[in-house]
Structure formats: C-alpha cells, structure tokens
Amino acid sequence: MGRFEELQESIITGDEDKVKELVQSLLDKGNSPTDIISKGLIGGMAVVGGKMKAGEMFIPEVLASAEAMAKGMELVKPHITEKIAYAAKVVMGQVEGDVHSIGRRFVGMMLESGGFEVVDIGEDVPADKFIEAVGREQPSILGLSALLTTTMPCMKEVIEALKRNNLKDKVQVIVGGAPVSQGFADSIGADGYAPDAISAVDKAKQLLGQS
Amino acid sequence: MIDSLQLKVLTTEQVNTIYDKCLDFLSSKGVKVTHPQGLRILDKGGAQVDFDNHQVRFPKDVIETALRSAPHGFTLASSDGRNDVILPHPDGLFYRETLTGAPEYLEPDSDTTRDVTLADVAEWAQLVEALDKISFHAAPFPTDVPLEMADISALKANFENTSKHIMVQPYSFGSLEYLFELAQVAAGSREALKKRPVIDMIICAISPFAFKDMDIEAIILSAHNGVPMLLGVLPLVGATSPVTIAGTVLQLGIEILAMLVMIQLIEPGAKAFGCPFAFTLDMATGRNLQASVEAMMIAAASVQFIKDAFHIPTYYEPGTDSHIPDGHTMTEKSLSGLLISRAGCDMLGGAGQLDVIRVMSPVQLVIDNALVSVFERLNSEVKVDDDYLAWQDMLDIAPGSTYLERRHTLKHCREALRPELLGTLSRDTWISGGSKDLYTRALDKYQELKKKLTPLELPEDVQKEMNRIEKYARERLVK
Numbered sequence: 001m002g003r004f005e006e007l008q009e010s011i012i013t014g015d016e017d018k019v020k021e022l023v024q025s026l027l028d029k030g031n032s033p034t035d036i037i038s039k040g041l042i043g044g045m046a047v048v049g050g051k052m053k054a055g056e057m058f059i060p061e062v063l064a065s066a067e068a069m070a071k072g073m074e075l076v077k078p079h080i081t082e083k084i085a086y087a088a089k090v091v092m093g094q095v096e097g098d099v100h101s102i103g104r105r106f107v108g109m110m111l112e113s114g115g116f117e118v119v120d121i122g123e124d125v126p127a128d129k130f131i132e133a134v135g136r137e138q139p140s141i142l143g144l145s146a147l148l149t150t151t152m153p154c155m156k157e158v159i160e161a162l163k164r165n166n167l168k169d170k171v172q173v174i175v176g177g178a179p180v181s182q183g184f185a186d187s188i189g190a191d192g193y194a195p196d197a198i199s200a201v202d203k204a205k206q207l208l209g210q211s
Numbered sequence: 212m213i214d215s216l217q218l219k220v221l222t223t224e225q226v227n228t229i230y231d232k233c234l235d236f237l238s239s240k241g242v243k244v245t246h247p248q249g250l251r252i253l254d255k256g257g258a259q260v261d262f263d264n265h266q267v268r269f270p271k272d273v274i275e276t277a278l279r280s281a282p283h284g285f286t287l288a289s290s291d292g293r294n295d296v297i298l299p300h301p302d303g304l305f306y307r308e309t310l311t312g313a314p315e316y317l318e319p320d321s322d323t324t325r326d327v328t329l330a331d332v333a334e335w336a337q338l339v340e341a342l343d344k345i346s347f348h349a350a351p352f353p354t355d356v357p358l359e360m361a362d363i364s365a366l367k368a369n370f371e372n373t374s375k376h377i378m379v380q381p382y383s384f385g386s387l388e389y390l391f392e393l394a395q396v397a398a399g400s401r402e403a404l405k406k407r408p409v410i411d412m413i414i415c416a417i418s419p420f421a422f423k424d425m426d427i428e429a430i431i432l433s434a435h436n437g438v439p440m441l442l443g444v445l446p447l448v449g450a451t452s453p454v455t456i457a458g459t460v461l462q463l464g465i466e467i468l469a470m471l472v473m474i475q476l477i478e479p480g481a482k483a484f485g486c487p488f489a490f491t492l493d494m495a496t497g498r499n500l501q502a503s504v505e506a507m508m509i510a511a512a513s514v515q516f517i518k519d520a521f522h523i524p525t526y527y528e529p530g531t532d533s534h535i536p537d538g539h540t541m542t543e544k545s546l547s548g549l550l551i552s553r554a555g556c557d558m559l560g561g562a563g564q565l566d567v568i569r570v571m572s573p574v575q576l577v578i579d580n581a582l583v584s585v586f587e588r589l590n591s592e593v594k595v596d597d598d599y600l601a602w603q604d605m606l607d608i609a610p611g612s613t614y615l616e617r618r619h620t621l622k623h624c625r626e627a628l629r630p631e632l633l634g635t636l637s638r639d640t641w642i643s644g645g646s647k648d649l650y651t652r653a654l655d656k657y658q659e660l661k662k663k664l665t666p667l668e669l670p671e672d673v674q675k676e677m678n679r680i681e682k683y684a685r686e687r688l689v690k
Contacts, residue, residue, distance in 0.1 A: 058494035060449070097383075099417065102450050103497070149314045150382045153358045178499055179314060179569060183324075196497045 003031075004039045011044025011072070012051075014064030019072045033079045041072045045113030053198050059106065066109035086117040088208050091133050092143035094123040095154035100147040103177065107143065107197045114201040116141075127154070127161040134167050141204050144190075146177040155180075156188040172207045176200060216303075216590060218553040220512040221460075223519075229457075230520045233464045234271050241268035242420045242469045246427035249473070256476030269472050277475035283522045285439060285482040287347060288407035290374040290397060296347050298484065298524040298557055304590060305552050306346035307583045309339060310528065310564035310571060311380050311413065314352045317565060317572040319654055322535050324570055326354040331571075332365050335563075336372035337664040338573055338657075344583035345562055347376035349413075351571050358382075359688040360681075363389045366410075367677050370397045372666045378441065378560075380413045384425045389684040391436055396676045405437030408482075412438050416466040418446035422473075430470070434478035441486050441526055442470040447499060448491040448509065456509050463487040463513045464520070471521060484524035484557070487513030490567070501530040501567045502543035510547070511554040518555050527551050528561030530568060536575045536650050540565060544579065552586045559586075577653040577660070581632040588628045632656065 001009070003026055010018040019041075026036050048065045051057040057065075090111050094104055101123055108118045121133050134142055142162075146152045155175050162168040174192040175185050185193035192207050194200035205211040221229070244250055245265045254260040259268040269277075287296035296306050315324040316331050332353050339348045350365035362382040369377045370393065379394075381387050390410075398404035412433040414426045433440050444466040446452030452459040467485045474481045487510060491503040500506060507529075514525045529547035533539035552559060561568070563576030597603070604619045614620050629635060632652050636644065647655070669677070 052495075055495045059492070059497055060494060099423075102447075106497070149312060149352050150358065150361070152314070153354075178567075181315075184326075187326075 003029075004035075004043065007036070007040035007072075008044035008047060011041060011065050011069055012047055014061060014068050016064075016068045016071050019068045020075060023072045023075045027075070027079060033076045034082065034084065036076050037073065037084070041069045041076070042113060042115055045069055049110065049113060049198060049201065063106065063109065066106075066113060069113060070109075084117075087115040087205070087210060088140035089117045089119065089137060090141040090143055090204065091119045091121060091130075091137050091139040092145065093121040093125040093130060093133070094145050094147075095151050095158065096124055096126045097154060098146050098148055098151040099123045100145075100177075103147065103197070104143075104145040107145070107176065107194070107200045110197040110201050111143075111204065114205070116201075116204065127157045130158045131161050131165050131167065134162065134171055135165075139171055140208055142171045142173045143200070144173060144175045146175075146180060149179045152177070152179055152184065155190070159189050174200065174203055174207070216553065216592065217515070217518075217555040218511060218550070220508065220515055220554065221519075226516055226519045229461050229464055229516055232461055233468050233520075234274055236461075236465050237269045237274060237469060237472070238271050239268065240420075241266050242422065242466070243267075244422050244427060244473075246422075246424045249424075249427035249431065249477075252431070252477050253473060258472075258476060267473075269469070273476070274468065274472050277472040278521060280475045280479045281471055281521070281523055282480060282482050284524070286407070287376040287411055287439060288398075288409050289347070289376050290370070290409050292407075294346060294375045296376055296558070300557060304587050305556055306558045307344055307562055307579070308347045308378065308526075308558055308560040309335070309345060309349055309562045309576065310351070310530070310560065310568055311349040311378065312352045313564065313568055313571040314354055315566075315570045316351075317535070317570050317575075319572075319574050319657060327351045327571065328355045329353040329364055329368055332368045333372050333666065334661075334664060335571065335573065335576075336369045337666065338576060338660065339375055340373040340667075341660050341664060342576065342580040344580045345375070345576075347378065347558075348373055349378035349380065349560065357685070357689045359385065359690070360685055362386050363393070363681060363684050363688075366390055366393050367681050370667075370677065371669060371674070374667060377410050378413060379410045381425065381429055383688075384428060385688050386684070387425070387429055387432055389680055389688075391432055391438070392680050393677055394438070395436075396673055396680065401436065408436075408438045410438055411441055413441045413443055413486075414470060415443040415445060416470065418444060418451040418466060419462060420466065420469075422470070427473075430474055431477055434474055434481040437482075439482035439484065440470075440474060442467045442474075442483050443486040443488060445488045445490065448489050448505065449494065450492050452489060456505060456512065459489050459509050460487075460512045460516060463489060463509070464516055467517060468521065471523065484526055485513075485517040485521065486526045487517060488527060489513075498532075499567055500532050501528070502532050502547055507547045507550055510556075511550050514551060514554040514556045524557040525555070526558040526560060527556050528564065528568070529559055530561040530564045532567050534566045534570070536565065536572055536578065536653075540575070541578075541649070544582065548582060548586050549589055552590050574650060574653045574657050577657045578632060578649065581630055581653070584628060585630050585633075 007022045144155045172191040175190045176194045182193045192203045194203045257273040316327045356364045394410045452462045489509045490499045491506045531540040531543040562579035
C-alpha cells in the first residue's frame with residue numbers, strides 16, 4: 001500500500017497518531033502539501049463520506065475520522081506556500097437564541113472534508129452579525145442552523161437582513177436543524193435545505209454547480 | 212401506581228448506587244448557573260457558589276434537606292374544579308396530557324402537514340375539553356403570531372377554550388411576567404393562583420449540567436407564585452448525555468435533583484415533578500428518536516428512579532418517531548405507554564403527537580384518548596377473592612357445560628373493557644360498514660366531535676383583562 005493510501009486508511013479508521021506520523025513522513029520526503037491534503041486527507045474523508053451515506057459508518061466514527069484529518073491538516077498548513085484551492089467558502093452559525101452546536105460542528109467538519117473552507121461564527125448569532133460576517137468573508141454559502149422551534153423564525157430574519165443589505169443575491173443560504181423542513185426553507189426564501197451533514201455537502205455542491 | 216404492580220427496571224441496589232452518584236456529583240462538581248439573583252439566593256440557601264465561574268455545588272446535607280421539603284403530592288387545578296389533576300392519582304393510576312410545542316399540523320384527511328396556527332391552538336384546546344380521558348393540556352406552537360407572542364397568545368387561547376389545567380412552555384425571558392399575569396386572571400387573583408394553580412411551568416436544563424437565565428427566572432417566579440414546576444431534562448443520548456442507558460439515567464437524575472434542590476432553596480415546599488425525557492441519537496443517520504427501544508428503557512428506569520429516590524411525581528411523553536398515524540405509530544405508542552405507565556409514571560403526555568413532537572394530529576389525539584382506558588386497565592389489579600375466583604361456580608358447574616347462563620357471569624359480564632375505536636366487529640359486519648381502518652374510525656369520531664366544539668364563555672371582565680394583557684405584551688415585546 002502506498003503512503004497516500006495508508007494515510008487514507010488511517011483517516012478512515014480515525015487513527016490520529018498514525019495520521020500525524022504519516023503526514024510528517026510525507027512532508028519529510030518532500031511530498032507537496034497540497035498533494036498530502038487532496039490525495040491523503042481529503043481523499044480519506046471522501047471515502048468516509050461515502051461510507052456514512054451508505055450507513056456503514058456511524059457519526060462518532062466519522063467524527064473520529066474528521067478529528068484525525070484536522071490533526072493532519074494542522075501539520076500540513078504551515079508548509080503550504082500556494083493558496084489552497086477550496087471548493088468554496090462557507091460561513092455558518094447558529095441563529096439568535098440558539099446555543100446548540102453539535103450538529104452544526106459536524107456539518108462544518110463534513111464540509112471541510114468535502115473541500116470547503118468553513119468559517120464558523122458560533123452560537124446565538126444575531127442577524128446583524130451574520131450580515132457582518134457575510135460582508136467580511138464574502139462566502140459563496142451561508143449556513144444557518146436552528147435546533148429549536150422557537151429559534152427557527154430567526155432564520156427568516158437573517159434572510160430578510162441579507163435582502164435589506166443587498167447581499168441576498170451574492171450568497172446562497174442553506175438551512176438545517178432538527179425542526180427545520182424543506183417546506184419551512186421554501187417559505188422563508190432559503191436557497192437550500194439539508195436534513196443531515198452528508199446532504200449538506202451535496203446540497204452545497206449542487207447549489208454551486210459543482211455536482 | 213399500585214406498588215405491587217410497579218415495574219422495577221432497576222434493583223434497589225442500582226437505585227441506591229445512582230442516588231449516591233447524584234449526591235457525589237452535585238457536591239463535588241455541581242452545575243452551571245449564570246442568573247445573578249439565582250446565584251445569590253442559592254448562596255444564601257447553603258449552596259457553594261463560585262460566582263466567577265458560575266458553578267454551583269450542593270453539599271449533601273443541603274440536598275437531603277431539600278428532598279425532605281419537596282412535596283410528594285399536590286394538585287394541578289382546573290379552572291372549574293371538574294378536572295383537577297391530583298398527584299399522586301388517588302386510584303394508583305395516571306393522567307393523560309397532550310403534546311407540547313409541535314409546530315406542524317397534520318391535516319385530518321390527508322398526509323400533508325402545514326404550519327400550526329393560533330386557530331389550531333384554539334380548536335385543539337376545545338378538542339381537549341371534549342375528550343374525557345385527556346386530563347390536562349399544553350399548547351402547540353402557533354407560527355402565525357409574532358415570535359415574541361407565541362407563548363402568550365397560545366396561553367390566552369387555551370384559557371379561552373378549555374377549563375382543564377394548562378402546562379406552560381415559556382419561550383422567552385420577556386414573556387414570563389405576562390404568562391403569570393394571564394394565569395392570575397384565569398385563577399381570579401394572585402392568591403387564588405397560589406391556592407389552586409391552573410398552570411404549571413416547564414423548566415428545562417441545558418444538558419449537560421447547565422441552566423439558562425430564563426429557566427432560573429421561571430423557577431423564581433413560579434416558586435413565589437405557588438405554580439408547580441415540571442423539571443424537564445431532554446438530553447440527546449450520545450451527544451448531550453452519555454451514550455449508555457445507565458449513564459443517561461444518572462445524568463437525568465443529577466439534573467432533575469439539581470433543579471429540585473434549587474427550587475427548595477428558593478422557596479421551601481415549592482411543588483415540582485420530574486420529567487426525564489431523553490431522546491436517542493441514531494448514530495447512523497443523526498436523527499433524534501423519541502421512541503427508540505433505548506429511549507423507552509431510559510424512561511422506565513428514570514421514572515422508577517425518581518419515584519424511589521426523590522419521591523416526587525413524574526411526567527413523560529410516550530410518543531412515536533413515525534411521520535404518520537400508522538402501525539409504526541401504534542406499535543411505539545402502545546409499547547412506551549404501557550411500559551412507562553407500568554413503571555409508575557404519574558402523568559403521560561404526548562397525546563396527539565407524531566414525528567418526534569414535530570407534528571400534531573387531531574385524529575391521533577382521538578386515538579390516544581381511546582388508548583388511555585387500555586393502559587388504565589392493564590395497570591389495574593387482578594382481584595382475587597372467592598367471588599372473582601368463581602370458586603362456588605366451579606364447584607357447582609357440570610363438567611363440559613357452560614358458564615354463560617350463570618348468575619356469576621351475569622353479575623360480571625359488563626366489567627371487561629370494550630375499548631373505543633378498537634374492533635369487536637365480525638369481519639362481515641366490518642366489511643358492510645365500509646372496511647374502516649383505525650385511522651378512519653378515529654377520523655369519523657373527530658369529525659363528529661368537531662361539529663360540537665365551542666369556545667368557553669369567559670366572564671366579560673376576565674376576557675377583557677386577558678385581551679388587555681395580550682395587547683400590552685405585544686406593544687412591549689414585539690420589535
């Protein structure tokens with residue numbers, strides 16, 4: 001098995017120590033950081049994503065893989081000299097009044113694994129802070145998460161704020177969270193809805209014409 | 212619950228182990244509270260408060276004193292006194308209640324859902340008023356009013372349409388004072404509300420081990436107004452509580468005990484009941500599940516633990532993860548309803564609920580109302596005496612003959628339950644009646660009930676005052 005394949009396998013099994021060892025070894029042997037990322041780290045996560053979609057890997061196992069990938073990325077990033085060609089930039093946050101984070105962080109990990117640059121602005125984010133973040137980061141996708149029926153309406157507030165600030169046509173909005181549905185997403189003018197982390201990646205790619 | 216019938220999922224030793232761990236945890240690690248006034252009250256009451264890190268620990272003697280002062284029984288009052296929820300149930304049974312907070316409504320004669328409206332909240336309350344086995348009620352979540360008013364307008368709509376006791380879920384800090392004002396008007400006065408609380412207030416932990424300011428404020432206001440509190444812990448097993456059944460049972464115990472102790476430190480003798488309501492995380496899909504086997508086992512164990520260790524009433528919502536009222540729904544609701552009632556739960560909520568509390572269905576509410584008598588019967592004692600043993604008839608009867616014409620049979624022939632909506636028809640009769648399945652039979656009943664549903668006629672001064680409170684709240688709260 002070649003070293004890149006070994007690295008992919010370590011990502012799949014979530015073996016952080018092995019990932020770090022292999023990444024360091026590949027760097028020491030002069031392999032390009034972008035190759036390490038695309039052929040090893042993201043390559044492994046792509047297999048993980050497929051296995052999760054097929055029901056073969058469970059969430060904690062996928063999280064372990066994502067953590068292992070993150071450790072690998074920490075080692076690689078200081079060596080990157082050229083700009084990483086991300087699929088696109090995504091800003092994500094939990095709407096105002098909502099302090100949950102697990103689902104959103106998992107989506108963020110899966111988006112990173114899918115080649116996206118993710119800027120997570122955290123929990124309990126008022127609409128004006130979302131607008132600030134969109135203006136500053138200029139993402140292609142804005143991800144809004146809500147886990148409570150009482151905070152779902154804040155998603156509409158964010159979309160309305162985007163329109164008032166002439167930003168709505170510059171960013172695609174994807175919404176998600178346990179109480180959210182396609183019908184709700186349509187009613188508030190969101191561009192997409194994702195019922196889970198894997199479909200969030202698929203939806204992001206679809207909206208950007210990358211699938 | 213009749214003691215001899217209570218299902219014991221945990222042994223006495225296991226209950227004691229979990230109890231000891233609850234005290235160890237609360238005295239050594241404690242919970243997070245950020246409400247400034249709450250922290251001062253707890254500090255004064257004997258808790259060990261780290262004001263800088265917002266961490267509160269409870270010495271064991273403080274916990275045990277609190278458990279002694281927590282009432283073991285009390286009444287959730289109805290407005291007119293006809294449907295009081297007396298805890299514990301005088302006959303050892305349980306009370307049935309509706310779901311809390313669903314935002315979607317399943318159209319009765321299709322499988323499409325839409326957003327819940329305030330008109331739905333009103334009709335739902337009228338349906339509750341008409342259904343004999345639904346003892347009390349909580350409001351769904353109306354989506355056609357300003358968010359800041361959802362809980363206030365829903366409570367007002369409830370008072371206008373049902374006299375049964377109402378469970379209140381506050382949605383924001385700002386709405387609390389108006390919710391209590393409405394309740395005081397409904398009861399007659401602040402003092403009347405204390406004597407006969409026509410509402411109870413839902414308090415929720417943020418698992419693991421934290422409490423937000425709104426809930427501490429709700430505890431303070433409820434305790435001082437004599438309003439009983441539901442101590443809600445709703446973790447997601449594997450995410451916000453341990454992935455194991457025992458671990459989640461322990462965390463449920465810790466968080467409910469923390470709330471109970473806080474309440475007793477704020478107002479000794481304040482009334483509260485425990486709601487251990489864990490959802491499991493399906494590790495393959497990420498879906499929250501209310502009616503997984505593990506969720507049911509956790510509920511049964513937790514209900515037993517709370518009753519055996521804390522001696523306060525308990526509440527749980529046996530529900531379903533199915534999206535429609537079908538065999539899947541009936542399987543889950545029957546299993547969890549029977550299991551949890553047998554575990555000794557005092558109040559079973561969730562009537563009318565589908566799809567992990569996302570959807571309310573008036574037809575499912577009619578079905579769940581019919582199931583209550585089945586659960587009651589399955590929770591009742593088997594009478595054993597010479598009469599019920601039919602001893603003399605057995606001695607007298609000729610071998611190979613029949614009991615059908617005997618006086619004993621005549622005396623007892625009407626005691627067997629004939630549950631509403633569940634079939635006793637022969638196949639031919641069923642076919643000639645239209646071959647109606649359970650849902651269709653329930654739909655027929657709902658449509659009959661709907662023709663007679665009416666709002667309550669509140670006294671003019673009460674209606675006027677409620678209107679004023681709602682209008683004032685809207686002016687103050689809606690941006």
